Amino acid sequence: MLIDRKRALQEINISEKMFNELLNVFIEQTEPALKILEEKAEKRKYEEIRKKAHFIGGSAGNLRIEGIRSLAKEIELEAMEKREISVIKSHIGKLRNDFEKVKEEVSGGQQ
Numbered sequence: 001m002l003i004d005r006k007r008a009l010q011e012i013n014i015s016e017k018m019f020n021e022l023l024n025v026f027i028e029q030t031e032p033a034l035k036i037l038e039e040k041a042e043k044r045k046y047e048e049i050r051k052k053a054h055f056i057g058g059s060a061g062n063l064r065i066e067g068i069r070s071l072a073k074e075i076e077l078e079a080m081e082k083r084e085i086s087v088i089k090s091h092i093g094k095l096r097n098d099f100e101k102v103k104e105e106v107s108g109g110q111q
Helices: 004-012 016-042 048-063 066-080 084-106
Strands: none
Touching: 004 016, 016 048, 016 084, 048 066, 048 084
16 A cells, blocks of 8 residues: 555544545646646656656655655656656656556545
8 A cells, every 4th residue: 555544644643534635635636747747758848847746746745655755756856857758757657657556545445
């Protein structure tokens, strides 16, 4: 599981109901952000890649979704350094895969 529910509830100090609502908001906001990230990678728009990766990473970090947070941070740094776009695209693909797993966890009640 990618969502560390126990850690999040302890550290954020909110109810489980509120946490579930925040997870749904995360899904709703991250889906379009990830699509934009993928589009900007196709166009090699490094600054826009950096901004979207930062947004996704911050949101994931707030909810203690560490796998997505760390991948997004890596993409953000790679975009800042203008690394080879194929490397960035590969990491965006991994990010998409992890995001789909998080969506399954949230919708499947496996939280």
